[in-house]
Amino acid sequence: MSYELSHLRELEAESIHIMREVAAEFENPALMFSGGKDSIVMLRLAEKAFAPAKIPYPMLHVDTGHNFKEVIDFRDKRAADLGVRLIVASVQDTIDAGRVTEETGARASRNRLQTTTLLEAIEEHRFDALFGGARRDEEKSRAKERVYSFRDDFGQWDPKGQRPELWNLYNGRIKMGEHIRVFPISNWTELDIWQYILEDKVEIPSIYKAHKRVVFERDGMLLAENEFTERMEGEEPYEELVRYRTVGDITITGAVESDADTIEKIIEEVAATRQTERGATRADDRVSEAAMEDRKKEGYF
């Protein structure tokens, strides 16, 4: 008899352990759900952690208003099926209330504005722990972030003042107003996520699979023709067979040319690809070498 777990089952066990730990030690956690594959897997892990009981915390979606319809439908269906409360924090509301100013021009994005909306939601609902679906293989500042990532009163991350984190003993002690961002799938890679989706038959929004879409090219990325983005001169829309490797705000998330219309084909594609998913498809991470680190310090996801 061999007592060995496959790598996916070992990762799964680690994530479930973290999710239960948070449920046991925090008063008011929430699970940040974007409709992306990572948060979908995270939600599935939460379902497993507490079965046959319901997930004991709500889902929180920070909604830029610039969505893929398929993703919003998916979000609503998943919340209804699980019987989990869905809280939507709207960037539009934050803009309407005059607490942030919308960027203008063809390259306008609500990416950075999300931070304000998120921090307001945390304050309003008094969340003390927020699950995020970030992975350490995604980006270099994430590679250094703890599973329990401490945030001060202003939601700020202090990369140099992080708490040591040893074994599977997590320190969740905070003072009033502070909170912890919890990353239960820190140790998963993009390929692990896809293999898990395949093995566990996890449902995902259709836009991850190859489909025909009207796109235009900008900075080497394929952006979907959409009502929120002004095209610039020379950006001619055309139809292409594409799929999304990441799902975010429609104005900054690029599609990749692909005919991978099944999970198996997607895995083949991911295994063979020579570009990181963020490098290939996210305008928000291209700004500078430390773009993510700077945003995280301000309280970004």
Next chain:
Amino acid sequence: MSEILRFATAGSVDDGKSTLIGRLLYDSKSIFEDQLDAVGKASEKRGMEMDLSLVTDGLRAEREQGITIDVAYRYFATPKRKFIIADTPGHIQYTRNMVTGASTADLALILVDARNGVIEQSRRHSFIASLLRIPHIVVCVNKMDLVDYSEEAFEKVKEEFREFAMRLDVPDLSFIPVSALKGDNVVDKSDAMPWYEGPSLLTHLETVHTASDRNMVDVRFPVQYVIRPMSDEYHDYRGYAGTVAGGVMKPGDDVVVLPSGFESTIKSIDTIDGPIEEAFAPMAVTVRLNDEIDISRGDMICRPNNQPVVTQDVDAMICWMDETASLQPRKKYAIKQTTRAARIMVKDINYRLDINTLHRDEDATEISLNEIGRISFRSTLPLFIDEYRRNRETGSFVLIDEATNSTVAAGMILGESAG
């Protein structure tokens, strides 16, 4: 063979650690083009050719200063295994980061410069690996290209290291001659060292046998969370959720619950896909018992004939991690051990260890940042402990400063102390 291998490396830029990791990722095709582009641009800025050590750069401050400050986790996979690297800085002022990276590692990769032999830093890293009970140590004798790939130079380092390691507790020790810069014996076997008959580093990492590293003998199930759906369908369901910390659990097994001492038998071991036949470390499962017993978080389920020590008086090795205050006798802290939380008071510092010389200073009155020592303490509640060398899960703990909420110490239990 376990599919995941977690390994820790420690070192500074000078000894080629970042270059070695960069090489491992590069030659195993685990670096993406856009990452490589970024490294190329950064190398150019510094007037260098492709500098693979830049692959592992993380934070802005680290890039600016050209040093590694914190633990970075990196991932790569081959068809045989998935690897998680805890990449830690090597300097003595970052001992706590090394200890952190070592706490979950199956294997430690230690770099020795073939020209310099075993130096203070190699000794320190080996000691930390043995203190944290990393079962496998691989010594990469690096920069072999600078000693003409000489077998004699390699053997000399090996001899020196073995002699020193005899004083440590290292179950499995291997040596590999490499050149991280040139790629010799990192992924592919090198033609430059025909006298070396062992595997390349990657082959070694892919095949090292870790199956017997986990404790599959002593059943330990720290209760993490009680699942009570209170729905119509599962009206009376009461499951104890947790991660198996040792041994193999099966339905029908006799169990005892600590601290109450009540006995029962396992009714079922549940997962979302239904009940399973057995559970072992590190599975996260939900256990139901045949008797209604009051059980809550922090309790432990084990076998009546194989129980951990239940005590409030503990002897332990600790590594101090806080820069603002030191550990002193009579100070009080919060403790987290398995899923159990309590408070402790330090009774005594037995000694402070010089981690370079292993000299024990028995007159020490405090243990400060990055220092390691042996202490005894008393806790407010009984703890269920095993010796750390027998079980890393039930033998480890962290101390937390109750005023600042900082994690101030990592602890490895030696046993029960005389009360």
